[in-house]
Amino acid sequence: MARLGHEFTSPDLLREALTHASLSAPTRASNQRLEFLGDRVLGLIVAEALLKADPEASEGELAPRLNALVRKETCAAVAEAIALGDFLMMGRSEMLSGGRRKTAILGDAMEAVIAAIYLDAGMERTRKLVLKLWEPHLKGVEGRARDPKTALQEWAQSRSMPPPEYVVVDRSGPDHKPNFTIEVRLRDGSSARATAASKRAAQQSAAKSLLAVKETEHG
Structure with missing residues (x-):
């Protein structure tokens, strides 16, 4: 070639x-x-x-x-x-x-x-x-x-999976200083959680954790 x-x-x-x-x-x-x-x-x-x-x-x-x-x-x-x-x-x-x-x-x-x-x-x-x-x-x-969220979505898409699902599983703290716990889920049953002061930050952190696991599993 x-x-x-x-x-x-x-x-x-x-x-x-x-x-x-x-x-x-x-x-x-x-x-x-x-x-x-x-x-x-x-x-x-x-x-x-x-x-x-x-x-x-x-x-x-x-x-x-x-x-x-x-x-x-x-x-x-x-x-x-x-x-x-x-x-x-x-x-x-x-x-x-x-x-x-x-x-x-x-x-x-x-x-x-x-x-x-x-x-x-x-x-x-x-x-x-x-x-x-x-x-x-x-x-x-x-x-x-x-941008771990984009990376995880691309990972799922390349394997014919639907986009990851992000679910708020817990909210704590006062209104002026909340903490959100987000769980990201893939269709294969795998998931990861993260807690942060904003939903976006928690989503990014959860996506990063799950992506690291999946890339380790699949190489």
Whole structure:
């Protein structure tokens, strides 16, 4: 793929990275194993870049930036920018259902391609390509990292879930200084709670907590 800026020494690695599970067979591996590796390689490269870009940032500031840059939605956006979906190999039913445009599929494929480049050419080459592809997202990451509600909604949407539900489960304190406890719920039954002096702040805090749990579970 010319748009990647990398010519593979082992084309079979790229072929595997572009093969969706719907087309896998005993003689044709899907990109799931490469996706597993690519997720870790991407995380390391982005973490290093964030540390270098802001030497004074705390772990609490860096973690949401990292999550914003490595989550499936961002990986899918990068994949869309290089038209990666046009090259994916998948089963007919998945293709007819719009698989080439699905966030989860594009995100997984992008991570698999990163792993393929890593195995083909090593970390230094992979780092250069990732930083080039992620440059637009790295520039504005502070703003996106500060909005957990949007991030959680995008996470749910990419997995065909309805938007998260926010419920006030408790209100305490005097009228001039209230405290709100908000519970955010996803259709899969998972939830998280947070308390703050405003509903919005409690919603953001609850969304951040639940998003951290879900991203840890799903990688």
